[in-house]
Amino acid sequence: MTSTDPAPSGLRPTRQRIAVAEAMASFDDFRSAQDIHELLSRRGEPVGLATVYRTLQRMVESGEVDLLRTEDGEASYRRCSDTHHHHLVCRTCGATIEVEGPGVERWTRAIAEEHGYAQVSHTLEIFGTCAACR
């Protein structure tokens, strides 16, 4: 593996931002900011909790990571591809599959337009129990 991760978007590549970016590259499921903060500490690359939150926020804005809210409203993060997509998440083990639904995109846009809503965005997540957890 090449050094893989520079740093979030076009921001100053500080030790902390690089550490967060690397941490995000090291797992495949959704994790809370607190989990990530803890993971960094254990790795010996401590980053302040506030900084973790700030960095994650920026990465979400720049589209480098996905943000999703668990059923109880907590935010969780995961690195993602740069195309618009949704998630099929195992509600038991968290295994996540990125899926695309051009039809859905079209549909939401049409519905919104039809009712005069602008600046449309949407959230769509699919939950289920994966084969391994059955």
Add this chain to the structure above:
Amino acid sequence: MTSTDPAPSGLRPTRQRIAVAEAMASFDDFRSAQDIHELLSRRGEPVGLATVYRTLQRMVESGEVDLLRTEDGEASYRRCSDTHHHHLVCRTCGATIEVEGPGVERWTRAIAEEHGYAQVSHTLEIFGTCAACR
């Protein structure tokens, strides 16, 4: 307004539960528990905040009201029809329109099945700015 509302599901019809049910019947948009608590106070039917939360939770479980998380993770409630549906919500004023998307339902089920996920459920909300708030 006729008395319309008995009380949530099959619970003891206390003054508080009736008041909450009536309050829910009095508006059409999504409101936070705190908003509802305040609305009740202003109406002269004060109900403790904890009770508002408890009652709302029960109503969500029984399917009498919809719960949705705003983009910043706060819970908001709204009475709803009993058929499965989604929402087109104004992110400024909260005005909500219930929408159905048979195509989407089919699509999510197909995707999940294709990847071996069972007991599928999904969340889909559309956010936008309504004509009045533009």
Add this chain to the structure above:
DNA sequence: AAGCACATGAGAATCATTGTCAACTCGGCG
């Protein structure tokens, strides 16, 4: 090397939501 805008972190501050628990209420029963 110097200056400075941007970053960081420790801890305080917010704020929605939940827990605690003593006081209260509803309905059934004698």
Add this chain to the structure above:
DNA sequence: CGCCGAGTTGACAATGATTCTCATGTGCTT
């Protein structure tokens, strides 16, 4: 009608995630 127990309530404390503050540190540019 009065009493009892389970279910309810509400004032307030407690939690917990996220954000704010602000003094201090650091990456670049000149």
